[in-house]
Amino acid sequence: MRNDRAPERAKEKAQRGYLKRDPEFCGFLAKELDMEKAPESYHKALREIYAELPRDMPVRHYPLRAAMKNLAVTAAVLVVLGLSLLGANQAYPQLTESLPGVGMLFKTLNGTEDAPNLPPVTNTLVVHKGGPKGLHKIPDFAPIQVEDENGLGKIQIQEAWCDGENVYLDVSLWVSEKLPEKAALAEDDLIEARFQESGEDAGELSLRYDGTSRYEGVWKLQVPESGQVGESVFLQLNLGHGYLYMADGSTVNLPLTMPFSLVVEVDKGNAVTLEGPGEDNEYTVESLRYTPGAVTALVTVPRLGYYGYSLLPGISYFGGAAESTPYGLYAVVSGEDGEALWEGALTAGEPQADGLSYQPAALSAVLPPADREKLTLSFYQFDPQDLRRWAKDAGLSQKDIVNPVTAAFTLDLAAGTLEPVEDSLHRVSRLEIFEMYPPFESSQQLYVRGLEPEWEAAGSSWALTELVIGNYTYTEHPAAWVLRGYKDGQVVQTATGCDLKELEHSVDWDYEGVPIHRDGSGELWLEDGSEYELNTFLHVYFQIQYPPGMQGPFDRLELVDTATGEVLIEDLEASYERNLRWVLTAGGYKR
Amino acid sequence: MGCWTVYKIEGQKKKGYGGEDIVKERLVRKAQNGDKEAFLSLMGEFEMPMYRTAKAILHREDDVEDAVQEAVCRAFYKIGEVRKPRSFGAWLMRVVINCCYDLLRDQRGIVPLELLPERACEEDRDAVLDIREALAALGENDRLILTLYYLNDLTVREVAKVLSISEGAVKQRLAHGRRRFREAYELREQERRAVSYEK
Numbered sequence: 001m002r003n004d005r006a007p008e009r010a011k012e013k014a015q016r017g018y019l020k021r022d023p024e025f026c027g028f029l030a031k032e033l034d035m036e037k038a039p040e041s042y043h044k045a046l047r048e049i050y051a052e053l054p055r056d057m058p059v060r061h062y063p064l065r066a067a068m069k070n071l072a073v074t075a076a077v078l079v080v081l082g083l084s085l086l087g088a089n090q091a092y093p094q095l096t097e098s099l100p101g102v103g104m105l106f107k108t109l110n111g112t113e114d115a116p117n118l119p120p121v122t123n124t125l126v127v128h129k130g131g132p133k134g135l136h137k138i139p140d141f142a143p144i145q146v147e148d149e150n151g152l153g154k155i156q157i158q159e160a161w162c163d164g165e166n167v168y169l170d171v172s173l174w175v176s177e178k179l180p181e182k183a184a185l186a187e188d189d190l191i192e193a194r195f196q197e198s199g200e201d202a203g204e205l206s207l208r209y210d211g212t213s214r215y216e217g218v219w220k221l222q223v224p225e226s227g228q229v230g231e232s233v234f235l236q237l238n239l240g241h242g243y244l245y246m247a248d249g250s251t252v253n254l255p256l257t258m259p260f261s262l263v264v265e266v267d268k269g270n271a272v273t274l275e276g277p278g279e280d281n282e283y284t285v286e287s288l289r290y291t292p293g294a295v296t297a298l299v300t301v302p303r304l305g306y307y308g309y310s311l312l313p314g315i316s317y318f319g320g321a322a323e324s325t326p327y328g329l330y331a332v333v334s335g336e337d338g339e340a341l342w343e344g345a346l347t348a349g350e351p352q353a354d355g356l357s358y359q360p361a362a363l364s365a366v367l368p369p370a371d372r373e374k375l376t377l378s379f380y381q382f383d384p385q386d387l388r389r390w391a392k393d394a395g396l397s398q399k400d401i402v403n404p405v406t407a408a409f410t411l412d413l414a415a416g417t418l419e420p421v422e423d424s425l426h427r428v429s430r431l432e433i434f435e436m437y438p439p440f441e442s443s444q445q446l447y448v449r450g451l452e453p454e455w456e457a458a459g460s461s462w463a464l465t466e467l468v469i470g471n472y473t474y475t476e477h478p479a480a481w482v483l484r485g486y487k488d489g490q491v492v493q494t495a496t497g498c499d500l501k502e503l504e505h506s507v508d509w510d511y512e513g514v515p516i517h518r519d520g521s522g523e524l525w526l527e528d529g530s531e532y533e534l535n536t537f538l539h540v541y542f543q544i545q546y547p548p549g550m551q552g553p554f555d556r557l558e559l560v561d562t563a564t565g566e567v568l569i570e571d572l573e574a575s576y577e578r579n580l581r582w583v584l585t586a587g588g589y590k591r
Numbered sequence: 592m593g594c595w596t597v598y599k600i601e602g603q604k605k606k607g608y609g610g611e612d613i614v615k616e617r618l619v620r621k622a623q624n625g626d627k628e629a630f631l632s633l634m635g636e637f638e639m640p641m642y643r644t645a646k647a648i649l650h651r652e653d654d655v656e657d658a659v660q661e662a663v664c665r666a667f668y669k670i671g672e673v674r675k676p677r678s679f680g681a682w683l684m685r686v687v688i689n690c691c692y693d694l695l696r697d698q699r700g701i702v703p704l705e706l707l708p709e710r711a712c713e714e715d716r717d718a719v720l721d722i723r724e725a726l727a728a729l730g731e732n733d734r735l736i737l738t739l740y741y742l743n744d745l746t747v748r749e750v751a752k753v754l755s756i757s758e759g760a761v762k763q764r765l766a767h768g769r770r771r772f773r774e775a776y777e778l779r780e781q782e783r784r785a786v787s788y789e790k
Contacts, residue, residue, distance in 0.1 A: 033646065057622065058668055306755060
């Protein structure tokens with residue numbers, strides 16, 4: 001097994017030069033990364049932020065010391081509480097058995113210990129229902145419609161609500177055929193629309209295409225001097241020049257001019273606040289606040305890994321930021337009819353200094369103002385926006401893709417509860433994500449995790465693939481591989497690999513001691529996977545150089561084992577796409 | 592094999608775990624006890640590491656400034672949560688990285704294409720572009736790992752912890768990234784030699 005060579009490998013690596021911080025290399029790196037010096041503007045920005053920090057720093061809380069201090073008081077209270085609970089247990093055994101922490105004691109006491117597989121217990125939440133009136137119907141608002149001065153579009157404000165601090169407008173936009181760039185508007189590829197509004201406090205409006213001809217979104221505006229706000233707010237706005245940011249990276253201009261004004265009644269105290277944990281699949285909602293225009297929550301999220309550090313394909317090795325994009329930090333807030341009202345990423349808090357498996361995160365969702373009784377708060381493995389983009393690349397329709405749910409809660413505003421959604425949907429666990437990989441492709445139990453058909457290095461073009469071998473043993477996989485590049489039906493390039501067992505011992509220890517096999521037209525090397533793979537998978541990188549004069553990428557790449565003559569993977573790109581589809585349709589999660 | 596040119600790097604700390612680190616630990620403890628001056632001194636010590644970390648991810652100077660400003664604010668309010676003052680540097684880099692990704696998430700769809708900064712030196716433009724292509728091909732994670740390890744002096748273990756990846760993965764990325772750099776560097780040296788030969 002691969003583990004057998006670990007000590008030897010460690011010893012070899014200890015002697016390698018790549019860990020040396022020699023000043024020459026560090027200097028070269030700093031220069032090429034443009035990090036030798038920071039510009040003066042950076043230092044100025046820091047001086048500004050230092051000046052803005054409050055005079056008094058928050059003082060560290062010492063939980064142990066505080067606990068010691070309170071111990072005597074707690075002990076006294078516990079005695080009294082214990083006596084009271086014993087009395088309560090006589091009368092209400094179900095209540096005392098359900099108490100957190102001491103419930104098991106009472107179960108033992110009463111002889112009613114449960115079987116090991118308990119259904120999840122919903123925690124009771126402390127509910128604060130807004131002000132004196134509690135959660136109530138939002139004030140009436142008469143919708144308004146405004147047309148662009150040049151007839152290039154129109155907007156409608158369906159609903160408006162104000163809590164005295166912010167105004168929330170439910171906005172729809174229609175773009176006219178007269179718009180010069182209308183033809184360039186691939187509506188289903190719209191990522192986001194943004195507008196330059198008049199005034200400093202005009203906030204930000206982001207719109208989404210609704211699949212028909214309408215763009216919709218919520219415009220949140222901060223009320224200036226909110227402390228002095230009266231019974232209503234008067235808004236004078238201008239929906240100005242807009243930009244539509246498309247998925248292909250292009251931008252479409254919306255040269256609109258839509259000045260309008262409106263009055264919104266102030267509705268203070270229309271809020272529900274929940275304090276106390278609601279738990280589902282290791283996600284803990286610590287607190288939550290709802291108003292008819294927003295949901296904010298603090299959530300403790302399990303650290304589920306990163307796109308680049310799992311066995312799942314779909315992330316290009318050279319994909320940049322995507323590699324470090326975390327799993328599980330995405331939420332969708334939906335209404336009772338299942339319609340998504342908001343989707344987006346949570347803002348992750350700082351991990352504990354000792355690298356714990358959980359991290360705090362904040363949800364801040366803006367909702368179209370409305371009266372509601374229930375909401376669903378769902379968390380997902382993938383960023384929904386990423387998933388849609390990958391699905392498009394893979395030629396899948398949106399209805400075919402599955403974003404695995406990692407946790408889901410129902411927020412019952414009338415009852416003031418937050419409970420795990422009771423449905424049959426599988427919740428993807430931390431372990432599952434780390435263990436998940438697509439079906440093996442050949443008798444050698446391998447699959448394509450990454451493919452870069454065209455990339456430049458050292459003045460040449462290459463096609464690079466990352467192949468993962470599962471349940472790897474050297475004896476089972478002598479792996480004398482050949483990578484063949486086809487163009488117009490002919491083999492135009494062949495890269496010969498080597499026996500992986502011999503890779504570290506017999507070949508060219510070039511470049512800082514990384515064992516890399518070269519045959520003149522290809523390169524092969526190994527890389528470690530994530531720590532969660534338990535060393536049972538081997539990541540093999542195999543790249544083939546474009547032959548001189550070849551235009552464009554290879555038509556097909558084929559992997560063959562020359563020892564057996566077996567074609568291991570006939571078409572690497574097709575195989576990679578199959579694996580990508582497998583991920584996007586959550587093939588591995590359907591159990 | 593070309594020789595390496597020595598460049599001066601601003602703010603890189605000295606080797607080893609000596610007096611400088613002890614001073615930083617004391618500053619962390621003082622800041623945790625409410626000493627704002629100690630906090631500001633600490634930030635002064637880490638201005639360049641924060642800059643480099645943010646620059647490895649964001650590239651644009653104004654974004655770097657925004658992200659580091661946010662990181663300073665977060666560090667100000669959260670420094671009390673640092674359990675091991677010795678790990679403060681790694682913790683702070685994680686804070687900076689989080690701020691960078693938050694910024695990128697906020698900017699989704701409006702990130703400009705000119706990810707790599709402009710260079711002042713015209714004469715080396717082609718060679719520089721080759722290296723920049725190599726850098727771009729490295730991917731953001733590799734740039735970040737190289738920056739954290741070689742320029743910010745984090746240990747392999749700290750880098751692994753900051754990025755939530757295995758130490759093995761860090762070592763492989765370091766080796767891979769350094770190899771790519773070397774290739775690009777040698778290519779440039781060859782081209783320079785060819786140019787001087789022609790002259």
